Amino acid sequence: MRRSRAPSQQFPFVPKEDIKKGVKVIRTPSEILALIKTCDSTTINNASAAVQSSSHTIKNCNIPLQLPQNIPKKILKSVEYKTTIKPNINVSEIGDQQDVKENVTQPSNTLGSKKYNVTWGKQTKKKHKTWEGDGYLIVSDKFAALHDLDGHKLGTTSDLKSLNLEDGSIIVVGNKQVQVLDLVTEFDTVAIEKSTVTSCAGPPRKRPKMLVDVSSPEALIMPEPDIDHQSFFNKKEEEITSVVLEPFLAKHLRPHQKTGIIFLYECVSGFKAQEYFGAILADEMGLGKTLQTICLVWMLLKRGPYGGIPLTKRVLIVAPSSLVGNWENEFTRWLGRDKLRLFSVDQKKKPSEFARLPARSYPVMIISYEMLVRYVEEIEKLYFDLMICDEGHRLKNNSTNTYLTLTKIECKRRVLLTGTPIQNELAEFYALIDFVNPGILGTYSMFKREFEDKIVESQQPECHPQIISLGKQKASELNEVTEKFILRRTQDVNNKYLPSKYESIVFCAMAPIQCSLYEETVSYWENRVQEFGLSTISHFSVITMLKKVCNHPELILNNHNNSDTTEKTLNQHLNRTITFKHSLIESSGKLIVVDNLLEELHKNGSEKTVLVSYYTQTLDIFVKLCDMKHYKYLRLDGSTVTAQRTDIVKKFNDSNSNYSILLLSAKAGGVGLNLIGASNLILYDSDWNPASDQQAMARIWRDGQKKNVHIYRLLTSGTIEEKIFQRQISKTGLSEAITNPDNQNNTKLSFDQLKDLFNFKKYALCLTHDLLECNCGGKGEVLSDNSVFECDDKKSEAPLRVNELMKWEHHSSPFNTDVLEAMNLLGVSTTIRFLFRNKTN
Numbered sequence: 001m002r003r004s005r006a007p008s009q010q011f012p013f014v015p016k017e018d019i020k021k022g023v024k025v026i027r028t029p030s031e032i033l034a035l036i037k038t039c040d041s042t043t044i045n046n047a048s049a050a051v052q053s054s055s056h057t058i059k060n061c062n063i064p065l066q067l068p069q070n071i072p073k074k075i076l077k078s079v080e081y082k083t084t085i086k087p088n089i090n091v092s093e094i095g096d097q098q099d100v101k102e103n104v105t106q107p108s109n110t111l112g113s114k115k116y117n118v119t120w121g122k123q124t125k126k127k128h129k130t131w132e133g134d135g136y137l138i139v140s141d142k143f144a145a146l147h148d149l150d151g152h153k154l155g156t157t158s159d160l161k162s163l164n165l166e167d168g169s170i171i172v173v174g175n176k177q178v179q180v181l182d183l184v185t186e187f188d189t190v191a192i193e194k195s196t197v198t199s200c201a202g203p204p205r206k207r208p209k210m211l212v213d214v215s216s217p218e219a220l221i222m223p224e225p226d227i228d229h230q231s232f233f234n235k236k237e238e239e240i241t242s243v244v245l246e247p248f249l250a251k252h253l254r255p256h257q258k259t260g261i262i263f264l265y266e267c268v269s270g271f272k273a274q275e276y277f278g279a280i281l282a283d284e285m286g287l288g289k290t291l292q293t294i295c296l297v298w299m300l301l302k303r304g305p306y307g308g309i310p311l312t313k314r315v316l317i318v319a320p321s322s323l324v325g326n327w328e329n330e331f332t333r334w335l336g337r338d339k340l341r342l343f344s345v346d347q348k349k350k351p352s353e354f355a356r357l358p359a360r361s362y363p364v365m366i367i368s369y370e371m372l373v374r375y376v377e378e379i380e381k382l383y384f385d386l387m388i389c390d391e392g393h394r395l396k397n398n399s400t401n402t403y404l405t406l407t408k409i410e411c412k413r414r415v416l417l418t419g420t421p422i423q424n425e426l427a428e429f430y431a432l433i434d435f436v437n438p439g440i441l442g443t444y445s446m447f448k449r450e451f452e453d454k455i456v457e458s459q460q461p462e463c464h465p466q467i468i469s470l471g472k473q474k475a476s477e478l479n480e481v482t483e484k485f486i487l488r489r490t491q492d493v494n495n496k497y498l499p500s501k502y503e504s505i506v507f508c509a510m511a512p513i514q515c516s517l518y519e520e521t522v523s524y525w526e527n528r529v530q531e532f533g534l535s536t537i538s539h540f541s542v543i544t545m546l547k548k549v550c551n552h553p554e555l556i557l558n559n560h561n562n563s564d565t566t567e568k569t570l571n572q573h574l575n576r577t578i579t580f581k582h583s584l585i586e587s588s589g590k591l592i593v594v595d596n597l598l599e600e601l602h603k604n605g606s607e608k609t610v611l612v613s614y615y616t617q618t619l620d621i622f623v624k625l626c627d628m629k630h631y632k633y634l635r636l637d638g639s640t641v642t643a644q645r646t647d648i649v650k651k652f653n654d655s656n657s658n659y660s661i662l663l664l665s666a667k668a669g670g671v672g673l674n675l676i677g678a679s680n681l682i683l684y685d686s687d688w689n690p691a692s693d694q695q696a697m698a699r700i701w702r703d704g705q706k707k708n709v710h711i712y713r714l715l716t717s718g719t720i721e722e723k724i725f726q727r728q729i730s731k732t733g734l735s736e737a738i739t740n741p742d743n744q745n746n747t748k749l750s751f752d753q754l755k756d757l758f759n760f761k762k763y764a765l766c767l768t769h770d771l772l773e774c775n776c777g778g779k780g781e782v783l784s785d786n787s788v789f790e791c792d793d794k795k796s797e798a799p800l801r802v803n804e805l806m807k808w809e810h811h812s813s814p815f816n817t818d819v820l821e822a823m824n825l826l827g828v829s830t831t832i833r834f835l836f837r838n839k840t841n
């Protein structure tokens with residue numbers, strides 16, 4: 001059914017033809033000018049300009065009016081906006097208009113009337129109300145009338161005194177319950193929809209302009225579409241309308257966020273390339289990708305560049321399950337509770353329910369990746385104009401179920417958010433780009449032939465200069481296509497808004513029991529390889545066992561939950577060979593340090609600490625420690641149900657709660673969370689992928705953090721943990737091969753490389769420091785000359801690289817006590833062997 005326009009969206013200057021249909025209009029120039037003067041325009045010139053911008057309608061009305069010639073476009077626009085912001089411009093001064101359609105009463109305005117967007121439903125006392133539809137509330141001097149979108153009157157009330165018309169308030173009109181969404185502030189130039197005016201002569205009618213005060217320095221104005229865009233996307237020749245982010249949001253934005261929103265807007269509107277509407281916002285962690293996205297969503301739901309018609313009606317946000325609540329909180333933080341209603345899919349609320357709700361009331365659906373896969377059949381039936389994928393680096397593999405599921409959802413505008421985009425693997429880079437802009441790089445085989453092979457070949461050692469030059473040329477061609485859609489800013493842009501960050505890398509000694517287990521595991525591996533050959537054992541499983549030994553012997557001894565044969569056999573072997581006398585803290589060097597740190601950090605009572613590990617079994621050890629020491633803790637890991645995750649974060653961040661420790665699984669909660677309640681974070685173990693560690697460590701140094709922040713990263717000297725760390729800070733291209741060295745598809749490690757991983761340097765202070773070839777002798781000097789080390793000359797985006805580590809303070813045992821005291825490590829001077837320390841801000 002065609003929808004008739006509501007009256008306050010009608011433009012005052014109604015064409016002559018419409019007069020015939022019984023429309024009353026102001027006819028004299030003085031009446032028009034008087035009307036314009038009620039607008040916000042300050043001079044008569046500007047007022048005239050406002051009239052001129054609607055010149056065709058004036059001509060049709062045959063109103064002689066002297067207008068200044070050649071008024072610059074800029075002035076015209078500013079006047080248009082100025083005239084339209086004034087809510088008390090009253091349409092009724094022009095006259096009522098009746099819809100030509102029979103049997104539908106067009107809601108009419110009377111003098112002083114205002115119109116509100118509302119949703120309505122049956123009256124109920126229930127807390128969670130069910131709304132049946134969208135509509136308008138026209139409030140005049142004497143009564144308020146509720147209409148549905150088709151103009152049917154649903155009820156009236158004359159009890160105006162009891163009407164609270166603030167956004168979000170719930171009122172009763174007739175027998176309906178009504179929620180006020182917002183005041184209609186559009187100033188529509190369409191008198192009647194086009195279909196009803198085809199018989200009218202004259203130029204095409206115009207569509208709504210938005211009532212945003214662009215003269216406010218706080219408003220953020222989007223660029224206008226160029227001629228090419230207009231001819232491609234504005235075939236109906238709608239009026240060009242400015243797309244603006246209102247001051248109430250824009251005033252909070254940092255400069256980089258403003259740039260980010262404009263970038264996103266240009267991408268999703270097809271300004272960058274006519275047939276591609278995707279974008280990757282890859283700002284480093286904590287730069288407010290969520291806020292930038294919320295601004296984009298809000299703006300696109302409200303407006304668009306042609307005729308003011310909003311670019312989107314429905315938006316899909318997909319996020320890891322631990323972040324669904326975070327998205328809700330951020331929407332509420334920036335938009336309040338009432339401006340926009342969210343539909344978050346959970347165990348009770350299914351996507352099919354979303355489909356039944358009016359789009360205008362519930363324009364945004366938030367869903368976790370897991371739920372999306374589960375409900376894909378329901379979601380496929382829906383249409384979204386914009387899709388946001390948070391922590392989108394998980395889409396780097398285009399054969400995963402999640403990736404394939406997402407591509408089934410019809411949506412041309414796709415935005416991917418990630419703090420850690422792929423750095424080295426071109427196939428993964430292809431997957432991300434192809435997801436947001438399908439087909440832009442051709443098929444994968446084309447891409448591989450054209451770009452990947454040539455670029456990879458040019459990076460091989462000692463290759464021919466011609467190959468190097470071709471590789472460079474291809475890399476720059478690729479960059480030219482993709483840079484339009486990718487925006488990445490580093491943390492530096494936000495540093496000035498944050499307190500200081502102290503980072504320490506603490507190299508710990510092993511407890512004797514760990515040493516025995518480690519040595520036994522390494523010799524088991526050596527014997528096995530020597531006797532039966534390299535392919536008879538899973539190296540990856542042995543490495544996992546070594547990592548567990550570094551964490552705590554309990555992860556090996558008395559633990560029989562092993563996942564594969566190698567682990568099982570090795571575990572049995574170790575349990576047979578070594579007896580474990582239980583002493584929780586003393587059995588692990590790193591745990592001794594944690595225990596001491598917690599004691600130091602929490603002695604005055606107000607501090608909070610996040611304790612992160614990749615192993616849930618290690619979190620179990622932390623639980624024992626906390627119980628032993630009577631710390632109140634919360635735990636978030638893969639087994640925590642989604643609904644509880646938000647609660648846990650909220651409880652922990654609440655400064656009044658006495659939960660002082662959060663035990664966090666890096667896999668389940670490493671990305672996206674804001675844990676600003678804590679000012680200390682301890683990363684207990686590391687991942688092969690540096691991005692995972694960076695993600696985990698970025699949880700507390702973010703906007704909203706009031707205290708100085710301490711981040712401790714623990715490594716066990718001379719062990720596999722150092723090797724992992726070294727891979728991270730030097731060239732990381734091999735990280736994939738190492739993630740699973742058994743994987744035949746990955747670059748295979750040479751025997752020497754493999755042997756190096758298993759090489760245990762029991763007495764080493766710090767192999768990483770040796771790697772730097774630094775001549776400080778561990779005296780704690782800050783070295784300015786890093787020429788001794790051959791720096792990685794590739795442009796690095798990883799926050800920490802070897803050449804940067806050179807600039808950190810180095811300290812080795814025996815330590816300067818002042819240094820240890822400042823780092824809260826004085827009590828463990830004999831357990832730690834080496835330290836790196838850095839301060840930002």
Ligand SMILES: Nc1ncnc2c1ncn2[C@@H]1O[C@H](COP(=O)(O)OP(=O)(O)OP(=O)(O)O)[C@@H](O)[C@H]1O
Pocket residue numbers: 252253254257283284285286287288289290291330333418419671672673674698702703704
């Ligand atoms: N302009 C701002 N003023 C105040 N706080 C802000 C601003 N922008 C963002 N924030 C806050 O900063 C915190 C971090 O933002 P957000 O979670 O969006 O970061 P992110 O870029 O998504 O990081 P990650 O990659 O870790 O997910 C949030 O609590 C957010 O509300």
Ligand SMILES: [Mg+2]
Pocket residue numbers: 289290390391672
């Ligand atoms: Mg985020």
